[in-house]
Amino acid sequence: xxxxxxxxxxxxxxxxxxxxxxxxxxxxxxxxxxxxxxxxxxxxxxxxxxxxxxxxxxxxxxxxxxxxxxxxxxxxxxxxxxxxxxxxxxxxxxxxxxxxxxxxxxxxxxxxxxxxxxxxxxxxxxxxxxxxxxxxxxxxxxxxxxxxxxxxxxxxxx
Amino acid sequence: xxxxxxxxxxxxxxxxxxxxxxxxxxxxxxxxxxxxxxxxxxxxxxxxxxxxxxxxxxxxxxxxxxxxxxxxxxxxxxxxxxxxxxxxxxxxxxxxxxxxxxxxxxxxxxxxxxxxxxx
Numbered sequence: 001x002x003x004x005x006x007x008x009x010x011x012x013x014x015x016x017x018x019x020x021x022x023x024x025x026x027x028x029x030x031x032x033x034x035x036x037x038x039x040x041x042x043x044x045x046x047x048x049x050x051x052x053x054x055x056x057x058x059x060x061x062x063x064x065x066x067x068x069x070x071x072x073x074x075x076x077x078x079x080x081x082x083x084x085x086x087x088x089x090x091x092x093x094x095x096x097x098x099x100x101x102x103x104x105x106x107x108x109x110x111x112x113x114x115x116x117x118x119x120x121x122x123x124x125x126x127x128x129x130x131x132x133x134x135x136x137x138x139x140x141x142x143x144x145x146x147x148x149x150x151x152x153x154x155x156x157x158x
Numbered sequence: 159x160x161x162x163x164x165x166x167x168x169x170x171x172x173x174x175x176x177x178x179x180x181x182x183x184x185x186x187x188x189x190x191x192x193x194x195x196x197x198x199x200x201x202x203x204x205x206x207x208x209x210x211x212x213x214x215x216x217x218x219x220x221x222x223x224x225x226x227x228x229x230x231x232x233x234x235x236x237x238x239x240x241x242x243x244x245x246x247x248x249x250x251x252x253x254x255x256x257x258x259x260x261x262x263x264x265x266x267x268x269x270x271x272x273x274x275x276x277x
Contacts, residue, residue, distance in 0.1 A: 064234075072175065072202045075194055079182040088191055088255060111238035117194055119245045131190045131245060 004050040008034045056155040060105075063152055067113050074114035078133060089135035090119060093128045093143075097150060100125075102157050109149050161217035168210030175203030188255055189248045197241030205230050 008031060015030025016022055035051070042049040078086055097103050103125050107118040115133035122129070182195025212226035 068198070068202055071198050075182065075198050076175075076178050079178055079185060079195060079199075084185065084187070086186075086191060088188070090255070107242060108238040111197065111242055115194065117190065117197070117245055118242045119190075119249050131194075133191055133194050 001047060001050050001053050004038060004045060004047070008038055008050075010034075011037060053156065056152070060152050060156055063149070064109065064112060067109065071112055071114040075133070078115070086134050088131065088133055090129055090131050091135065093130050094126060095128060095150065097153060098125065099157065102153050103128075105153050105156075106149060109153075113149075161213065165210045165214045165217070168206050168213065172203040172205070172207035172210065175199050175206065179203060189253050190245055190255065193241050193245050193248075197237055201233060201237040205233055208233075 011034025012027050012030035015033055016026045019026060019030070039049055039051075078084075095103065095106060097106055103121060107121060107128060110116050110118050110128065110130055117131045117133075118128055119131050120129040121127075176199070179195050179199030182199065183192050186192045186195055208226050208230050212223060212230075215221045215223050215226075
């Protein structure tokens with residue numbers, strides 16, 4: 001991924017020298033031409049073409065924003081209700097993600113999801129302890145949501 | 159014209175969200191549920207106020223202030239971590255959950271941990 005981006009920048013630099021225009025616009029044009037070349041030569045690299053990963057990162061950011069808005073709607077619903085109906089609780093959630101980055105991203109995503117907050121990550125990094133604001137209707141649903149998160153994160157990191 | 163309405167709507171929405179978040183701080187029963195209200199709503203509120211300010215300077219004064227966008231990005235990255243750390247510190251120092259709570263998996267785990275370390 002990083003190697004391909006550096007190579008793309010290098011091709012853009014070569015384009016600037018060839019076309020003899022040392023402007024930002026020249027760099028952008030060269031970058032796109034280099035991208036087309038890399039796409040044509042993608043079977044010579046060990047990793048898949050890097051735009052796929054960039055797209056996965058964009059999708060993850062979109063998921064982050066969507067969850068932020070949804071969680072706000074849920075929490076505001078709890079706050080403005082005339083009688084409090086929250087049933088808070090802490091539940092353990094096992095994750096398949098392993099590396100530091102993945103677990104950190106997952107914990108942040110969980111903190112931003114509707115009514116859940118990460119309290120603790122176990123030392124072995126395989127269990128997250130999550131505080132839910134309303135645990136009664138949540139448990140199964142949470143598992144489904146987490147499935148989608150874990151998949152999105154895995155697409156970025158692997 | 160449409161820009162003015164957009165800016166006004168964003169800033170109003172942000173202010174309302176911050177207000178709701180502070181009401182949540184008053185109404186909720188314990189530290190953890192308060193933390194839910196504080197982290198989520200005020201983050202989105204401040205983010206939308208900043209976005210409104212950014213659009214205002216962009217549309218009315220033709221000034222692109224990238225600082226606003228940077229501030230939004232930093233808020234977005236740091237708010238969940240802050241909520242997590244405060245909740246964790248509260249739990250570790252023994253702040254009780256409210257009486258409404260139905261489930262607590264972490265307590266068992268902490269008890270066994272303390273047995274092992276002899277604390």
